[in-house]
Amino acid sequence: MRVVFVMLFVIAGFATPVAGQTDQRNAAVWYGRAIKRHDQFARTLSPVEHRRRVAAIRHAVARPDETPNADVAAYLAELQPVLGLVRQAARRPHHDFDLDYDRGAELRLPHLSRMQVFSEYLAAEAIVQLHQGDAGSAADRIESIYRIADQAGRDRLLLSSMVGSETFDLAESLVDTAIDRGQLGPFECASILRALRNVDGGSPFGFAEGLKSERSLMMPWFRTQFSGEGGLPRFRRQFDWLLVDPVDAAAFRVMRQEDLDAALVAAETASELLIETLAIEDTDRARRELRRIDATIRRGDHGPFARLLLGDFADRVGAMDRRRAALRARIELLDAIASGRVDPRAVANAAVWYRRAIAAWNKVLPDARAEVRALADRPAQTVPPSLRITLDVSQPAIDVIREAAAIPRCVFVNADAAPRGLSDEHASLRDLVALLHADAVRWIQAGDFDAVVDRLALAFSCATHLGEDPTIMSSVLAHATFRSTAALVEPGLEGNRFSLAQRRRLLRAARGVGGPDSFGFRVAEVADRARIERWILARWRVAKPSRASLVGEMLAACRGEQLFALALCIDRIERGAAAAEATDRSAAGLNGIIRVAGIAETRRRAADVAAIVSGQRFEELPVPLAAPILRVAERRASAARVVRETLVSLRGEDGHNGSSLSRTEE
Secondary structure, three states: OOHHHHOHHHHOOOOOOOOOOOOOOEHHHHHHHHHHHHHHHHOOOOHHHHHHHHHHHHHHHHOOOOOOOHHHHHHHHHOHHHHHHHHHHHOOOEOOOOOOHHHHHHOOOHHHHHHHHHHHHHHHHHHHHHHOOOHHHHHHHHHHHHHHHHHHOOOOOHHHHHHHHHHHHHHHHHHHHHHHOOOOOHHHHHHHHHHHOOOOOOOHHHHHHHHHHHHHHHHHHHHHHHOOOOHHHHHHHHHHHHOOOHHHHHHHHOOOHHHHHHHHHHHHHHHHHHHHHHOOOOHHHHHHHHHHHHHHHHHOOOOHHHHHHHOOHHHHHHHHHHHHHHHHHHHHHHHHHHOOOOOHHHHOOHHHHHHHHHHHHOOOOHHHHHHHHHHHHOOOOOOOHHHHHHHHHOHHHHHHHHHHHOOOOOOOOOOOOOOOOOOHHHHHHHHHHHHHHHHHHHHHHHOOHHHHHHHHHHHHHHHHHHHHOOOHHHHHHHHHHHHHHHHHHHHHHHOOOOOHHHHHHHHHHHHHHOOOOHHHHHHHHHHHHHHHHHHHHHHOOOOOHHHHHHHHHHHHOOOHHHHHHHHHHHHHHHHHHHHHHHHHHHHHHHEOOEOOHHHHHHHOOHHHHHHHHHOOOHHHOOOOOOOOOOOHHHHHHHHHHHHHHHHHHHHOOOOOOOOOOOOOOO
16 A cells, blocks of 8 residues: 555654653663664764665675675674664563654654664574574574564554564565575474464454554545645645656646545545455455455546555555465474474475585686586596596585485575576586586596495486476576486496496486476476566556556467576666676586577667566567577477486386386385
8 A cells, every 4th residue: 555655754764762661561662772772883983884884784684695794793793782672672562652643644653664774683693693503593583573573563554564564574584594504493493483473363464453544544634634725735745756657647747626635535435445355254255356446446446546545455465465374384384393293404495505515616726627527528538636636625515415415495596586597506506517427437437336326316416406496597407417417327327337226326316307397397487487577567567457467478478498588688687787797607607508609699688678678568578589598498398208218227128237127126
């Protein structure tokens, strides 16, 4: 509901929010102390230094997978007196900021911006503690952030509900990070659950209460302030900045005072209709009715004021529904871990371990890494002593890959991430596979086939994990990894050099990529298409239903190669030329798998894509390609056959081996 944004101009203002209050059970008292202590500390720093520290903390929060800069831990250490008070505030049984609701949209809410800042500090502290291995302390900070989210949403205002929801999302991202790292055990989950079970599961963060309150407070306030003589000029002076939509701007530009008076009454009536839908017990019927009313508001049936202030109401209800489901799912998962029903490693993310392996591999000198890649590409050459030394010092990376292989789940790119097409990690992952292949070649020449099978089984596991990562590039890399690994397995099978036990291990590892969607091409295509559609609709504010529908129709006609190209262009638009070119340089490591030159060629079409989507000329999508980069269609068509042939060989069903594995022996 856009009325909440009317109040944003007062959220950052500061006045002591709890003057005269002394009740130690009131969280507002403790927040007041924290604010006072924080401001005293901030005054000891220059404005430039203070901004630099806040930027460093926010950088750490935005990139929880990266080890935070040592300076961040030092900054947080200096803030401990403040954060100690914040944690006390988060645990108080109630809070009362003595808000003057009669002021309507002029109501000052200085505590909300401070609660957001304090939550960011606690989030950065939790990230530092996770990277230091102190999961217990990190869980304590996450628990505090959830409690702050709950408190923020109890002001009976939609803006407070929005801040509570965003703070909840921050805590959720930290829990995801900790779960991915396998660091939330029963004790840590029990700690976080204490906070989550206090949140109202029916109306998380006071959304419904905030809506009703703003209906009774804000709508009458607008009518009082802007009805009658002089109301329209006052409205334009105060809220002209809200008229960002061309349709809204045009409507208010030609509006007369009597039109505004009628629009204010119509908006109040529309808000009553929306509130009534929340009272419908049948959720499906309630949401259908909500969508119907929302469509009439967006169409302008309830006047321009309702369209301006209530035009995204259905989106906010949808967000509430999603957070309600997220809260329920989070409680169920944490309870399962806390009770011992779920092993933390079973829900961890193998991508975290692969990133650790990449970090370990990157400690090897570049020239030595190049030698390893050359051996993997030409396995017939004899391994020289210098290369054996390199492989020896690279064993820590292989040990980490072995840990990753034991973890079922692997996701490098989240479903809600911006479209990238290609990441720096893809070339690094290919390097890890090359390391496994080169080490297998070394042990083939040494005659140690237990070590050979170990390395090749790990490479098959890498292919499986890459196939689970929902991006088209990962599916392509999974396909290439599987084929190159199978090529190393085949000579050993033909020469009967693997024992039955060794073949069983290879077979178990290789069949992970099987199934109806080998290497995940189908899932990746759906996920990349969804990312691109979400980016277009959000980035370019596509509000008109017919245009939004056209985006979906045009993207539905795009296949893997076209979606990959669109993602490359979007990445260039979002991150800029320098960042995209840095990724392109790393893509040189994928030469032989993809047509590397085609990446730069495609990115040069980014301006065309930007012009098409900004002008909402969606019928012109997709942008034509000069030539395929990934050969997605060819790889996808061969995927099932490639897997089937390898599994047949490993079972000995192709006559290459004297004995074959039965299905039960697998």
